[in-house]
Amino acid sequence: MAVPAAASVRDANRYRPLEVTGLVDLLDRQVRERPYARALVVTGERVPLSYRVLAGLADDVAARLADAGLRPGDAVGLIGTNTAEFVVGLLGAARARLVAAPLDPSLPEPQLIARLEALGARAVLLDPSASDAAPPVAAWPLRVDVSRAGTAAVALEPGTCAAPHVRHPANELSSRDALVLFTAGTTARAKMVPLTHANVAASLQNICATYELGPGDATVAVMPFFHGHGLFAALLASLASGGCVLLPERGRFSAGTFWDDMRAVTATWFTAVPAIHEILLERSEREYPGGQALKFMRSCSAPLNTATQRALERTFGAPLLSAYGMTESSHQATSEPLPQRGELRQGSVGRPTGVEVRVVDRSGRSCPVGVEGEVWVQGPTVARGYLDDGEESAHTFVDGWLHTGDLGVLDAEGYLSLTGRIKNLINRGGEKISPEHVEDILAGCPGVAEAAVFPMPDPVYGQRVGAAVVVREGDGVGREEILRYCRDRLAAFEVPDRLELVPGLPYTAKGGLDRKAVVARYGA
Structure with missing residues (x-):
């Protein structure tokens, strides 16, 4: 499906291979080549923050964390929604060579504490706007004060590091690690996935190449940054490619303001889970303004039924590309390609993007084309295992292969279709x-x-x-x-x-x- 676009937009948006080695240098190319271009659009007044300003804020946070006694490889919790505070805290921690662990601020206090203790976090950065209640844990409040002119300053007063004697799980981390993400469990026993800067760089390279993201692209942050979908696909891929991300007011998705936000930032794409796509489709007759020249839409993290996919494409005038990934694979493992780069196939989640995918039987042998089996993934985005969980790591990560627990089939051209989950x-x-x-x-x-x-x-x-x-x-x-x-x-x-x-x-x-x-x- 072709989407009209001005020639100037196409030229500005021409994809260039990334020059990042991880979160540490994520902004460097843009600061060097396009320092005054928009990186973020923030607050209810939709104020743009340039790459130069964003990098300056991150460097300020990095210096303060180092002055507080934190050292490369130390784990730092990060509690916040999709706000400037979250982004600045994440990038600041990365520039100090710390390992950031984003956490859902809506988790009950016992679960937050349990996850931070399991991680061995030496400090916790908290966006005070993430909760109306008092901070659930002893944390260092981080605030970014933004002026209407697009200038900004950090307010952060680190205290004493909470854990002078690092616990065992943190001993498994080093300055090579960028993130620890928690799997989408609803209990404190969610598994901890360490991702290196190399994992991050490979993932961003794959995402940006798949969708040919570039400086002419912009999006609205729909999915929360404390999970891989929103973090990798919306935020980090956009910043790595020189694009722009609008952070909704109060840092959370709102269907009521979504299209106004999209229009305000001249968005060219967005990514969401099927439940949000369904909401936008259901409300489209009342709220979709039309005229939004989208390059594509993206769906991930859960199955999207074909009828809804086609209805979305008809309504919003752009192809909807289904993708598949896991926290353990640094988010994306497969995706449907842009229409000019390949076919869109009914029920498919596309082809591998920078990784190898196999479908195997119970004996670990590759299944013939069209035969169902378990999906295995191998490549530079796959994590080395789980923190502090050798038994589960040995079961899930075998000889470099991630055993996903998902069932699927491959066709003759390598397109993957998911058919379910083994445990379901x-x-x-x-x-x-x-x-x-x-x-x-x-x-x-x-x-x-x-x-x-x-x-x-x-x-x-x-x-x-x-x-x-x-x-x-x-x-x-x-x-x-x-x-x-x-x-x-x-x-x-x-x-x-x-x-x-x-x-x-x-x-x-x-x-x-x-x-x-x-x-x-x-x-x-």
């Missing part, structure tokens, strides 16, 4: 059922907005299939109509034994369906 499979009397497949069928039913499929205990079959379905507002589709639609498209054993119409579904902070919450709510 429903066993109905020996028949293995992918809830993701059933959800995709349900979502294609006219009038259905969202669906979640879950196992129900059964004394005879072991498990049966349950479904919770959200119907679009104003549509009169009912339970029996939805089940008839399923019977025409699913095997008899895949058709939900129980189907409930519900007002909404629970999601994780990362934007994926919270399957544990679904089972707890509807699976009894």
Whole structure:
């Protein structure tokens, strides 16, 4: 699908290979070549901050952290939303050769403390605007004061380092490490993934090359920066390629202001999870202003059903590219290409981007084309393992291969289609059922907005299939109509034994369906 664009925009946006080795020098090329170009647009007044200003703020923070006694390789917690404070804290820590660990500010205090202790964090940087309550942990408040003229200053008064004797997990870190990201668990036991500067650089190279990002591109930060999707794809890839990122007011996505933000920054693309794409599509008749010349849209972190993908493309006039990745692979592993660079294939998450992907059987042998197996990933973006969890590392990272736990198939041209997750499979009397497949069928039913499929205990079959379905507002589709639609498209054993119409579904902070919450709510 072609998207109209001015020749001048195309020239300014011509992709150039990156010159970054990690987070440390992420801004250097832009500061050298385009110091006064927009890097961020911040606050409710949408004030632009240049690359020169952003680098100066990061250097200021780096100096203060070093003066406080922090040394290269020390772990630092970073609590904040998508604000200038988060970005400056992250880049400042990187320039001081510290290892930044972004944390979700909405986590309960016991979980925050447990994660910081497990990390062995020596300090915590806190964006005070991330919470209306008192700081949940002993932290160093970080504030960035921005003027309407685009100047800015840092307010940060470090205290005494919290952990003079570094705990064991932090001993596994060094100045080669850039980040520790927590997997999208809803408990304090979420796994810790250390990513080196080399992992980061390889990931950004892959993302920018896939979408040909350059100085003429701009986007709005939709996904939270404390997870890989928002951090790598929206923030870091944009800054590495010389583009611009608008940070929404109060640092959180708002459907009500999204298109105004997109227009204000002349955005050329955005990335989001399917749930947010669904929200934008549902509200488009009332809120989409039209005339937004998007180069592409991107979807990642959860399956997007084909019917929604095509509706988004028709409504917003741009191709929607599905991508696939994990925290353990520094976010992106595969993506659909830009239309002029390859085909868009129904149900596919594209081809490998800078990594090798295999689909293997239970014996670890590569499956033939079109045969389902577990997806394995190998390459420069793959983490070395988990911190302080040798047993899980040995199970997941084997001979350089990341065993993803995802099921999929490869076609003859190397396009990957995901079919489910091994641990999510429903066993109905020996028949293995992918809830993701059933959800995709349900979502294609006219009038259905969202669906979640879950196992129900059964004394005879072991498990049966349950479904919770959200119907679009104003549509009169009912339970029996939805089940008839399923019977025409699913095997008899895949058709939900129980189907409930519900007002909404629970999601994780990362934007994926919270399957544990679904089972707890509807699976009894």
